[in-house]
Amino acid sequence: MNSSPCHLQDLHEDLSSIDGHYTGESCAFCGHPEFAKLVEIWGPREFMIETCCEYTHEVVNEFLNEDPKRAGEWLGKALRANELGGSKVRRVIADGGQLLIDWHLQVVPIGQRAAKDFIRTHHRHCPPPAGWRFGAAVRNGPGDEGIVAVAMCGRPVARHLDQKRIVEVNRLCSRTDVASELTWNACSLLYGWCARKAKALGAEHIISYTLASEAGTTLKAAGWTVDGRVGGRHWDTPSRRRHRSANVEDKVRWARTLVRKPISKLPGGTAGGARAGAEELLAQVPARMPIGGCELARAD
Ligand SMILES: [Zn+2]
Numbered sequence: 606m607n608s609s610p611c612h613l614q615d616l617h618e619d620l621s622s623i624d625g626h627y628t629g630e631s632c633a634f635c636g637h638p639e640f641a642k643l644v645e646i647w648g649p650r651e652f653m654i655e656t657c658c659e660y661t662h663e664v665v666n667e668f669l670n671e672d673p674k675r676a677g678e679w680l681g682k683a684l685r686a687n688e689l690g691g692s693k694v695r696r697v698i699a700d701g702g703q704l705l706i707d708w709h710l711q712v713v714p715i716g717q718r719a720a721k722d723f724i725r726t727h728h729r730h731c732p733p734p735a736g737w738r739f740g741a742a743v744r745n746g747p748g749d750e751g752i753v754a755v756a757m758c759g760r761p762v763a764r765h766l767d768q769k770r771i772v773e774v775n776r777l778c779s780r781t782d783v784a785s786e787l788t789w790n791a792c793s794l795l796y797g798w799c800a801r802k803a804k805a806l807g808a809e810h811i812i813s814y815t816l817a818s819e820a821g822t823t824l825k826a827a828g829w830t831v832d833g834r835v836g837g838r839h840w841d842t843p844s845r846r847r848h849r850s851a852n853v854e855d856k857v858r859w860a861r862t863l864v865r866k867p868i869s870k871l872p873g874g875t876a877g878g879a880r881a882g883a884e885e886l887l888a889q890v891p892a893r894m895p896i897g898g899c900e901l902a903r904a905d
Pocket residue numbers: 632633634635636637639640656657658659660661
């Protein structure tokens with residue numbers, strides 16, 4: 606196709622040459638006015654483009670496949686997907702041979718019941734937590750179907766921790782049944798949002814747990830540090846069967862201090878020993894998490 610004179614091939618060089626849906630030129634393939642038009646978005650990431658002819662369609666498809674970022678820009682602006690979808694296109698991705706819109710992520714409110722439903726459906730090793738102070742969802746695309754990750758925050762599950770001044774991200778879960786590109790950065794966004802929200806509500810620390818086999822890359826990148834390690838069975842005492850079906854693997858506690866002079870204390874505190882031990886432990890585990898849930902190991 607490289608030598609063909611199709612005007613839409615200019616897409617590769619100059620997106621601004623496309624004025625809306627039409628190039629204003631005659632199609633070199635079919636002779637009709639050349640056009641590419643976005644006719645539908647559904648599902649919420651599938652889309653259909655109509656063109657003047659199948660040849661032009663092929664050219665457009667090639668472009669969408671070859672340059673995901675520029676294709677996203679073109680689809681969003683020139684073909685007005687941003688307007689149609691009420692969200693901004695981040696990229697175009699190929700998922701098992703099908704092209705999908707990868708939208709810019711948005712943190713949106715979610716109710717407790719919807720958050721629990723999401724976690725029940727998508728978290729592979731933990732049921733939804735019982736407690737709830739607040740939570741949020743991340744959407745990739747319009748509507749409820751666009752939700753790709755959810756965070757639920759509450760009081761610390763460990764009762765010896767200050768129940769008022771410490772907020773725990775009890776669950777953070779992203780979908781693993783969609784292309785991984787679609788959840789890229791979703792966990793970081795949620796951890797950041799939860800920390801800001803906790804701080805706004807007067808919390809001094811925010812904590813969260815990962816399985817010892819998870820690398821915690823996302824948390825590390827968001828400025829959280831390892832505060833210690835807890836035995837998995839700690840959670841499954843007879844008096845507290847809440848986590849009965851949860852994995853009994855050891856957990857690592859992560860923390861971020863939100864204020865300058867906190868009154869409440871974290872067990873690990875800033876003690877270098879505990880942290881170094883946990884960091885060392887983390888260095889030994891595989892970079893990829895074997896169980897699922899939010900894939901913290903991915904560099905997002
Ligand atoms: Zn044509």
